[in-house]
Structure formats: C-alpha cells, structure tokens
Amino acid sequence: MNAQLADKESTPTAASVLRRAEVARVYEVAEHTALERASLLSARWGADVLLKREDQQPVFSFKLRGAYNRMAQLDAAERARGVIAASAGNHAQGVALAASRLKIQATIVMPVTAPQVKVDAVRRFGGAYTEVVLHGDSYSDAQTKAQRLREERDATFVHPFDDLDVIAGQATIALELLDQHRGPLHAVFVPIGGGGLAAGMAAVIKARRPDVRVVGVQASDADSMARALEAGQRVSLDEVGLFADGTAVKQVGALTFSLCEQYLDGVLRVDTDAICAAIRDIYQDTRSVPEPSGALALAGLKQYVATHGACEGSLVAVVSGANMNFDRLRFVAERAEVGEQREAVFAVTIPEQRGSFRRFCAALGQHSITEFNYRIGDAQAAHIFVGVQTAKRGEREALADAFRANDFGVLDLTDDELAKLHLRHMIGGRSPLARDERLYRFDFPERPGALARFLDRMHPDWNISLFHYRNHGADYGRILVGIQVPANELALLQDFLAALGYPYVDESDNPAYRLLLCA
Known part of the structure; x- marks a missing residue:
C-alpha cells in the first residue's frame, strides 16, 4: 500500500478518506454504475430525482467495492494466511468474489437463517477459494464465530464497515457520482446499516463539494446511527427490525460514527410501508427490483421532499442492492399501497x-x-x-x-403493524373460551426446531389459544400467539419470554386486538 496512506488515523477526516478513495483498487472487479434520472418520480414530486444504480454491480450490491479494496491491500504473508468474514449476505458475496479474483482463501461465516439464495451465491462467486460456515441465528452469532476462527487461524478479518480501506472503497461511489453530475446538486441520500457507505460518501462529498447535503436513511426499527448521533456516542440496540436485513445493525462502527458525526447532515427514519412503496417506485422507473435496504435511500428522499418541498438542484438516492428474495415480493406488494x-x-x-x-x-x-x-x-x-x-x-x-x-x-x-400483518386475516376470532389470554407477536428464525423450542419451554399448564403464522419469504417468520396464563403466573410468563430469546412485542393491550379478537 502507498506509504502516505499507511497511517491508521485515530480520527479520520474528509481529506484522508478522499486520498484513500482516489487510489482505491475497486475497478479491478467493480463496475462504474449508472446515474439515472427517475422520470416518473421526478414528474410526480416536481423535483429532479436521480438513482445511483449500485444494484448493477456483479454481486448486485455496492459491498464489493469495500471488500475488494481491503483485500487488495494485504501483503504476501497476510494473503497466505487467508481472510475471515461474517455476513448475512451482501458483504459475504463481495468477499467471495474478491477472494476468487485475488486468489486468497476466504472463510465466510453466515447465520443459519441466511437465505439459501445468498448462501448459494457466495459459494458460486468464491468457488474453490471460499469456505462457507453456517453458524447461529443472527449476524452477531456469525461474527462471534468468525472472530474465534480468526484467532485460531491467524487470518485477517475483513470487517463489513468499520475499516478505513472498506470505507474508502465505498467512497468511490461518491467520486463517480460527482464526476457524473457536475450541475446543481441539492442532496444525496444514502442508506445506513453499520455506516461504511454513508461515512465514505459523506466525507468525499464534503471534501469535494461542501455545499451538497448528505442525508443518511435508516429503517425506523434499526436506527442505531440516528440514535448514536442524537446521544453523541455509539449506542447498542437490544433488537433490530429484520425487514431491511441488509442494514439491520445493532451498533455502528467507531470509525463510521466519527465520520458521520463530522460530515453527515442528518439521518431520516422510514418505516416498512415507506420502504415497500420505494421498492415499487424503483421498479416502475427502472424495471428492476431492489432489496428493502436498497430502497431505503429513496424512501428517505421522498420523505425529505414531502417535508421541504421543491429543492434547488438534483436529489440523488443510492440504490444500494438488489439481492431480493422472490417470495418477499408478495409482502412488498401488499404494503406498498399503504406506504404510498x-x-x-x-x-x-x-x-x-x-x-x-x-x-x-x-x-x-x-x-x-x-x-x-x-x-x-x-x-x-x-x-x-x-x-x-x-x-x-x-x-x-x-x-x-x-x-x-x-x-x-x-x-x-x-x-398499526399488528392489524396489517395479522389481524386483517383473522377477523371474527372472538371466543368466550379465551380467558386470561395474553397476546404476543414474535419474530422466529426460519429454521427447523424454532417452534419446537418455543413449545418445549412453555409451562405445561398454559394453553395456546391463538396462533397465526404467515411466511413472507424473509429470514424470520412473523408469528402471533395467544397464551392463556392465570394472573398469578404472569411473573413466570415473563421469565419464560426472557429465556426464550426471540424478539417479541406484547400486544395484549392493542386496541385493534381488544376490538376484534378479545372476548
């Protein structure tokens, strides 16, 4: 690596990220992606809306840029020891393709709940140079396993976002965008998970064109960067929503937080319905289907225009990925109308x-x-x-x-999430027999044994009085359960829920449940 870039800044700056981005080795494998005008959206909103099409990369995601740039910096000894990564999907595919091109042995740990389409893609991109290890229910479980393997094998860990070479690789998107659009530019909207893309793009844009606003966008149930910026320090979320799985990160990186705190102009939160509407918008303008995280930026752009009105200059949304599970489209189509x-x-x-x-x-x-x-x-x-x-x-x-x-x-x-997700399919379900009923909405990992684990741990005297499940083609199934528990055993119920370890919401006082289902 160039000696002048070898320093590892404790507090990175826009200038230092720009220097790294300008020499990043991404185009040995990545594509210069299009900056396209969204004609239908522009006409509807009375604004010049542009889409930066990172879904056009060979792995259908921007993640290839950062993964390849990090691995290309390894010296001969590091390459010989190989690399380790943890990912639920897009980063894994980027590391796998980089490993194949650079001929570096890679071990990639993915959660057991990762969609088979993404596991297959990692194996296909990596070929003989990639070993896939399936472990745990979540990214956090996979990361813990990956760190153990890294120590055992003395391999290099390729972080999905909190690494300056990874950040610089993602920042090359900003260099392309500014080269493609020399005219008036009001704001660029960027999705945020761990923050690598937003940190890199914000730093480069502020270094080159400080007048341009850079706005991060997060799912409202996975808003770790927004909360961190509000608190003035990194925070860790207990749970994150799983619909926009590509950006479902409990804690942002130290480097990415530092850069976003310095150069990001704000973070918008959008809900699931708004994301679904944005997926449909992108399809109508491009005939391509982004994944939920890939449509986050456009959902934020639309919220921004609705709040601020017409803007002087263009608005750009980064379409960050298109690794969509086909079965999830049913849910997206159902919710897009509400989101719009x-x-x-x-x-x-x-x-x-x-x-x-x-x-x-x-x-x-x-x-x-x-x-x-x-x-x-x-x-x-x-x-x-x-x-x-x-x-x-x-x-x-x-x-x-x-x-x-x-x-x-x-x-x-x-x-009302409960009504839209479950109750609309269960109208007329009142029963005088459902005494002492408590209602809970769970996210279960889509893997064999998840339901059996739930039933095995439940108190034998409790009865399931309501059960509704609908597969949305996601990594997690959404389940609604009514449990009959005497009032004097509610403390035991709380112990059971805590030991179970599945994310849940107590819907027992939900007004829609009280009106339509409760006896």
Whole structure:
C-alpha cells in the first residue's frame, strides 16, 4: 500500500478518506454504475430525482467495492494466511468474489437463517477459494464465530464497515457520482446499516463539494446511527427490525460514527410501508427490483421532499442492492399501497341492523374498497375491517370523519403493524373460551426446531389459544400467539419470554386486538 496512506488515523477526516478513495483498487472487479434520472418520480414530486444504480454491480450490491479494496491491500504473508468474514449476505458475496479474483482463501461465516439464495451465491462467486460456515441465528452469532476462527487461524478479518480501506472503497461511489453530475446538486441520500457507505460518501462529498447535503436513511426499527448521533456516542440496540436485513445493525462502527458525526447532515427514519412503496417506485422507473435496504435511500428522499418541498438542484438516492428474495415480493406488494398513502385501513363498527351497510357504503363516497373482512359475532354491532383506496394525502382523515358523521365507531389502523400483518386475516376470532389470554407477536428464525423450542419451554399448564403464522419469504417468520396464563403466573410468563430469546412485542393491550379478537 502507498506509504502516505499507511497511517491508521485515530480520527479520520474528509481529506484522508478522499486520498484513500482516489487510489482505491475497486475497478479491478467493480463496475462504474449508472446515474439515472427517475422520470416518473421526478414528474410526480416536481423535483429532479436521480438513482445511483449500485444494484448493477456483479454481486448486485455496492459491498464489493469495500471488500475488494481491503483485500487488495494485504501483503504476501497476510494473503497466505487467508481472510475471515461474517455476513448475512451482501458483504459475504463481495468477499467471495474478491477472494476468487485475488486468489486468497476466504472463510465466510453466515447465520443459519441466511437465505439459501445468498448462501448459494457466495459459494458460486468464491468457488474453490471460499469456505462457507453456517453458524447461529443472527449476524452477531456469525461474527462471534468468525472472530474465534480468526484467532485460531491467524487470518485477517475483513470487517463489513468499520475499516478505513472498506470505507474508502465505498467512497468511490461518491467520486463517480460527482464526476457524473457536475450541475446543481441539492442532496444525496444514502442508506445506513453499520455506516461504511454513508461515512465514505459523506466525507468525499464534503471534501469535494461542501455545499451538497448528505442525508443518511435508516429503517425506523434499526436506527442505531440516528440514535448514536442524537446521544453523541455509539449506542447498542437490544433488537433490530429484520425487514431491511441488509442494514439491520445493532451498533455502528467507531470509525463510521466519527465520520458521520463530522460530515453527515442528518439521518431520516422510514418505516416498512415507506420502504415497500420505494421498492415499487424503483421498479416502475427502472424495471428492476431492489432489496428493502436498497430502497431505503429513496424512501428517505421522498420523505425529505414531502417535508421541504421543491429543492434547488438534483436529489440523488443510492440504490444500494438488489439481492431480493422472490417470495418477499408478495409482502412488498401488499404494503406498498399503504406506504404510498394510497390505501387507508380502518376497523369500523356499525349497528347490526338493516340499512347500516348501505349507509356505510354511502360514507365511502367514490372510494374503492381494497379489502373487506366481516363475520357476525354480536347481536348489536358489526365490526368490519376495511381497506380503502386513496388518491392523495389527507383523504384518510376525511374518511374517518365521514364514518363518525354517520355515528359509526372508527379505529384508524393504517399505521398499526399488528392489524396489517395479522389481524386483517383473522377477523371474527372472538371466543368466550379465551380467558386470561395474553397476546404476543414474535419474530422466529426460519429454521427447523424454532417452534419446537418455543413449545418445549412453555409451562405445561398454559394453553395456546391463538396462533397465526404467515411466511413472507424473509429470514424470520412473523408469528402471533395467544397464551392463556392465570394472573398469578404472569411473573413466570415473563421469565419464560426472557429465556426464550426471540424478539417479541406484547400486544395484549392493542386496541385493534381488544376490538376484534378479545372476548
């Protein structure tokens, strides 16, 4: 490596990252990716929206840049000892392809829950130079195993984000972008997981064009960088959401935090529905399908425009990856309408009498119904779960007011995760037999034995009174469980939940559950 870059800055600067990026060895394997105008989005939002297409890389993700640049810096002795990496997908594919091109033996530890399509891709890209070790349920488990193997074999650990050579490799995207767009540029939106991409791009853009805003975007349930910047120090999340799995990181890196704290102009949080809407937007403009993390930046860009209005100069979103599980598309399509605020979801209570349904339909006006669920269960009142197509923001509140004007009880469920994920498929499930019921929403790893582990640990006197599972093609299955537990055993229930180790949400007081399912 060039001697002037060999220093390992304790506090990296924009200038030092720029120097590294300018000599990064990424184009021995990576592509110069397109900067494309999103015509449909630009017309809809009244802004010049551009997409930086990192989904066009050979491994369908930007991760190849940083992995290859780090491994290309190894000396002969380090190459002979090989490298170790831990990853749930995209970084693993980058390391595997780099290992094959550089002829370095790589051991890559992936969680058992990693999608088979990604495991197969790692083996295909790495060929004879890559060994895949499946271990644990999460990235954290895989990382722990990888560190043990590194010590045993004296190999080099290729970190997915907290390494200056990795950061510099990702920063080459910013160099390309600034070369491709010499005109007015208002802001660049970048997805954040561990922070390597955002740190590198923010540093280079601020070094070259300090007037351009650089905005990070995170899933609202995996917002470790946003929380760290708010706290002024790195924080570790207890759990992270798994939909945008490519950016589901509990703690950002020390180097990446330092750079983002200095050069990032802010971090936006977006929810699952907004990400799904952004996936659809990218498909409509490009006919390509990004993975959830790959659409994060565009979801943030749309939120920014909705808040700030028209901007002077172009807006760029980095489409960071396209390693999408095909089966997940069903879930994305279902949630995209809500994410774009083109569907509102309500629970409406109407009198169980003649003419009520006619009045309900009249209250809808010209709106189309996208979903309607009803089952008789009460002699006095009918509870309806209804999805309604909306054309613009604000119609949701107007619909709720129209229902109330007819003396209908209304509960807006458009932002209620329990209702959208489970209850919409379970309407009419009240039972007088479900006494002492507690309701929990779990994320289970999609692997053999997960449910058996749950049942084996449960108290033998407790009864499962409700169970709903729907496979969304993700690494984790989402399960809704009702457990009948006497009030004097609630402490035992909490011990059971803690020992189980699965992420969960107590939904026992959820108003939609109380209205539609609770006896």
